[in-house]
Amino acid sequence: MTPSLFYFVFLSLLLHFVACLEFKGTLFTYHNSTRLTAFESGAEDSDKAFIFLEGLGDGYNGVPYLGVLNDAVTKLGYSLYQIQTTSFYKGYGASSLANDAKELDYLIGYLKEHRNKKHFVVMGHSTGCQDSYWHNKNGQYRKDVSAYILQAPASDREWYADDFPGWPEHLKLATRMREEGRGSEWMPRSISEIPVTADRFFSLYSHGGDDDVFSTDLTDEELDHLYKDVNQPMLAMHGEIDEYYRSPVDQMVILKRLQKACPAFKKIAVIPGATHKVVSPQAQTVLVELVSSFLDTIDNS
Template identity: 35%
Template sequence: AFESGSLSSSRCLILIGGLTDGLLSLPYVEKLSSKLESLSKPYSLIQPLFRSSNLQYGWHTINDDIEDLKCLINYLINNRNHLKSIILMGHSTGCQDIIHYLRQDKNHSKIIQVILQGPVSDREYLSKISSTKDQLDYCFKNSKYINEWLPRYLHDPPLTIQRCLSLNQQNSIEDFFSSDLTDEQLKNIYDNIETPITWIWSKQDEYVPNDIKYHVENFVKNKLANKNNSTFILLDMNK
């Protein structure tokens, strides 16, 4: 992990990027670090490198991400006696990591806030890409071999059958933001999460198919961000 800003602070924000992201991948990282440092109660910014970072997401699972995140958080708690609080911030698929972590690990008293920037559905985005159907056909035919990679002509960089199905199947272990999830499925995902969540939604998000943009925005606002301790922020770059 790489830490910047107020290194002696008792507070930190952990920023988790999306698929293919690594250190400094997001364009706002430098400004975010400076802003956190300038607060009256400053935060440091921590950018972890998971096993799935950069182009390695294809042969790692979201459970691997949670193991890596737990390792980082436990290290901070055990080695920084002055640590008071942690904020988790996710970008795109990094948002799924955070929701999965909160569902699995109930011992996160140091985590006072979650920020989800661009919490979009990988499944809904990938469903609009023509190659996805061929990938899924291959996965279903070879589902006994979940750790095998898809042929390069179907997907490059490397992608296992297991991760391909996880990204594309409804109600999979990382399908948390799809607008066709039922109320019962949403209840199962979110009902036991008590940490305050800020949902940051962009009208111009390139990973939301144009034909469902309005529907998905309303879904996030009215179905996801209506939970206890949730806040919805809409970003419109055209205004």
């Protein structure tokens, strides 16, 4: 299959499965001053909350496996929360991991106080994995979260460097803007059509940026430093054919390195036939089986 045909088929499948997603539940505002909302489905009367964090550019119903995931966690007595943050859709360029984690804490605090939730699990897709990592290390309510699940923890830096030949010059500009005290200003549209500040560009695409926690060229010492004080249990899952994973390093190799640096990674897996958003129904079945078995160990520990 030629690359162009592959991506046509991939896009067609993705659009089909996303279009079929439909949920019944409750939409509510969890933080009034910022007008942030969340959507709850599944076992709404349960005291167990499963919070899902989207990746860059995504919003509600952003991945095609949410339907089967909702069914799986409902069977285990969880309600599923899709959370809107400032980073929703094209807003990520003006936000940060720290802000995402703060808004996740807003939701957890709201659920504890107003919806009688007592047990929390957080799952991140793509850059939502960075959010999960950051909250595990720095979040106000991190000790209230029983576990974190990371799906498609690919390196934004390695993807950008592979896709954009002008990456070194782009990074030089972002670095210079930060050194000049202009980190909160926008990068030129010629570099990014989506508004992104120099600070967030640096975070996403520089070696050592806040978002640079899954790159395959990080040293053992860097990984040890990054994952110090990351203590709550985690499951990490790569997709076998993730189109955003651009390293020649075998995916299981980097997962094992992460696990060595951070024993909180209790389970790691590479899902056969899974793309970045896990379009294939067969791969989705494996994903929810991994999530369900992991939750069983957490709930029974």
